[in-house]
Amino acid sequence: MTTIREIAKQAGVSPAVVSRIINRDPALRVSAKTRSKIQQIIKETNYVPKSGIRNEIIVLMAISQQRQAQDLYFSNLHSAILHYCKCNNLKVLKTIWLPNENQIANLTRFKGAMMVGPFTASTIVKVKKVARSFVLVDDNTNVPETNQVKSNFDTITNAVLTNFWQRSREKITFVGGPITRISGAGTNWGDLIDIRLATYYDWIKKHAFAPDIINVGLTIDDGRKAAEQLIARKMNRPYTFPNAIIALNDMIARGLVDQLAASGIRIPQDVTVIGFDDLSITRIRKPTITSVNIPTNEIANAAVRLLRDQLNHSICGTNIITVPGKLVYRDSFPKVIR
Known part of the structure; x- marks a missing residue:
């Protein structure tokens, strides 16, 4: 059976691009010519996407549910993650809000995990061992060979x-x-x-x-x-x-x-x-x-796509994505007009 990697090789693009076209990722920016070429190869090779199978993942939030309710940043980030998981055929089995005793210690093997917020390096390593695919979100902990999405x-x-x-x-x-x-x-x-x-x-x-x-x-x-x-x-x-x-x-x-x-x-x-x-x-x-x-939407979208592409084996190596923030001027610190 034809694989995403084989289609990518024929098209001269990365497996991630093929995966995103198959999954109809609205954020993907490629030329109409490249998109048409990939779609033609998919048709000619009779590639059948595994659309009926939803990869099951868990989301670990490094905050309590109460804290998330008080902090609109984390609330918006979590909601966006759940939204983009649905768009990318990922099923969130459960969200674990912490601190919550034994929730991490008792984890057994599963397909994918997304850890949001600050965790210890040893905890990240532990979760990586039981997750086939893994993304760290909004944390600057330095753990080798860890896929990560953060802001600047x-x-x-x-x-x-x-x-x-x-x-x-x-x-x-x-x-x-x-x-x-x-x-x-x-x-x-x-x-x-x-x-x-x-x-x-x-x-x-x-x-x-x-x-x-x-x-x-x-x-x-x-x-x-x-x-x-x-x-x-x-x-x-x-x-x-x-x-x-x-x-x-x-x-x-x-x-x-x-x-x-x-x-x-x-x-x-x-x-x-x-x-x-x-x-x-x-x-x-x-x-x-x-x-x-x-x-937060861009951070969530990038994190979900990164996890999806790992699960689909359409990327390899370590990927660190930085989504830049920007200053929005208002009354409390107005922009200088030059």
């Missing part, structure tokens, strides 16, 4: 900080709580420094500035509490109030901006604020919030 949090955070500096915003505060890695037992393993915070530390050190960090949770209320802490510190004469703030997510940023504005602090004149995720909450009222758009 480090690059864009560095660009944001440099943007602040170029506009003479040199007293920069970082607001956001710690992130927890998940161990092989499915329990909290320990706090992990977020890559955005790590980038902040490195940038501040390089420019010989003093770091200023407020550790809070991830909700709007946590953002308000952070603003109250900053205002309380303002009463302390040695403390210099920030003129720029990076918030770990848009929920924190919304709470910060609302509470600071209610306390008579002008945004962006007195302090500029940038969040992450570009959620609708950044636009619901004035002042609107400048945010880094992380394209």
Whole structure:
């Protein structure tokens, strides 16, 4: 029986391209000539796609279901993953939200796995051993020979900080709580420094500035509490109030901006604020919030396609895909018109 690899060889393209044409991937960009050529070879070789067989996979989320409900970024990412799995003939047997004792420890062999969020390296290795195909999503853990899809949090955070500096915003505060890695037992393993915070530390050190960090949770209320802490510190004469703030997510940023504005602090004149995720909450009222758009749909689509192509044996080797984010300017840090 003809295989995808044989069709790809005849067409002079990669097996992944053939697989995506067979699966009618709407995101595929190839010329009409190439598409027609591949379809003709498929017809001539009497290739029969295994459309009736759905590869069964599991999705592991490195957060609890409660945390996901509070964090729209992970909620949107998970929903997009489920959507693209349906589009690509993948059946999600179950989603495991963590921490959840013994859920990982008791896993038996299955076809495919997608791990979303921060896990320990040993946990990733363990899951890879029981999964025929595997993709790590939205995590910067360095595990050799691991297929991975992530965004460029480090690059864009560095660009944001440099943007602040170029506009003479040199007293920069970082607001956001710690992130927890998940161990092989499915329990909290320990706090992990977020890559955005790590980038902040490195940038501040390089420019010989003093770091200023407020550790809070991830909700709007946590953002308000952070603003109250900053205002309380303002009463302390040695403390210099920030003129720029990076918030770990848009929920924190919304709470910060609302509470600071209610306390008579002008945004962006007195302090500029940038969040992450570009959620609708950044636009619901004035002042609107400048945010880094992380394209969850593109991340999910790339991750699902990568897992599908592994299951179909249409790719080989290690594939690391970076889906770039972009800064969306609004009131809290307006774009300079040159």
